[in-house]
Amino acid sequence: MNTMKLMGTTALALMLALGPAAAQIAALGQPEGQVNIVAWAGYIERGETVKDFDWVTKFEQASGCKVNVKTANTSDEMVALMNEGGFDLVTASGDASLRLIAGKRVQPVNLSLIPSWSTVDERLKNAPWYVVDGVHYGVPYMWGPNVLMYNTNVFKEPPTSWNVVFEEMTLPDGKSNKGRVQAYDGPIHIADAAQYLMFHKPELGITSPYELNETQYKAALDLLRVQRQLVSRYWHDAFIQMDDFKNEGVVASGTWPFQVNLLQGDGQPVASVIPQEGATGWADTSMMHVDAANPTCAYLWMEHSLASNLQSDLSVWFGANPAVPAACTDGRGMQTAEGCTKNGLDDFEKIRFWTTPVTKCASQGECVPYYRWVSDYIGVIGGR
Secondary structure, eight states, X not given: OOGGGSOOHHHHHGGGGOOOOOOSOSSOOSOOSEEXXXXXXXXXOBSSSSTTOBSSHHHHHHHOOEEEEEEESSHHHHHHHHHHOOOSEEXXXXXXXXXXXXXXXXXXXXXXXXXXGGGSOTTTTTOTTTXXXXXXXXXXXXXXXXXXXXXXXXXXXXXXXXXXHHSOOBOTTSSBOTTSEXXXXXXXXXXXXXXXXXXXXXXXXXXXXXXXXXXXXXHHHHHHHHHHTTEEEEEOOHHHHHHHHHHSOOOEEEEOHHHHHHHHHTTOSEEXXXXXXXXXXXXXXXXXXXXXXXXXXXXXXHHHHTOHHHHHHHHHHHTOEESSGGGGTSSSSSOOHHHHHHHTXXXXXXXXXXXXXXXXXXXXXXXXXXXXXXXXXXXXXXXO
């Protein structure tokens, strides 16, 4: 994690001072020939991983825009890459999107140039993680929960609590969980600890896992230090995590549905669950760099990204929920209404979506800001 390139509270505070912003692009021009995108693993597929999942090739043929993808493993990496520049778009989660807006790394979008905007889920059209002062800084892409993945040979019944990754215990196979679990390699994981404490220590008074006072924050860090004694690896690469479940004896971890789907497709004994404490989650937005060199291709991609067949197939591939609800039912892609229900389409209100912690917070006036989450989580991983 490159903390020097992260936006701290000073930049986030600038959001409050941002005046009305207008989209830089009034009309599309000639396609520039390429579009450069920073994306999560599995988000932009051209059939190279699994032949049936390809929503790039036809776009390139129809638009004349070659799609170049840089995979990022964490939100902090996305922010760092966008700060460096050279990219047109990013599929940013809520713990990155507000930092990108505050740091003026992304530009408002002209929704009139995105005809499929009308098909977007109403619950996402004005979401606070990418809409500031009524200005839209992107278009929604996909959303879902962070689930608990477990080895079904070890857990004959689904675990009911996240305690299997937070507290030392004997698992159903008679062995300790020590050295057999993982945690996410990103400061936003502090929110998972806070959510666990919301359920098990209500006396702390946590109402949002992203809005923690000093006492609540200390309790979350203390829990993470306990977890530090258990984890075999802090994961950020989805494919390395999958290999760890296959070959390194890992039996439980927070993860994305993407890894669960791929491992199950490979015949591995894994399943996933949202335990009794609930789950954090992510709602990702396609955002355009303020200095995008290929704006027409970027707008063409944003429009393409909302096509229901793309949204449908991506929903199946990633195990997530489409930003376009019709993708669940119109039959243009692989997804079905039952599949979307399984992915949690109806659980939107139950998920606490990633967002960037700030000093001035809604629930209690003053909270621990994100720059401290970054430095302190590095300390936790390092054993401090």
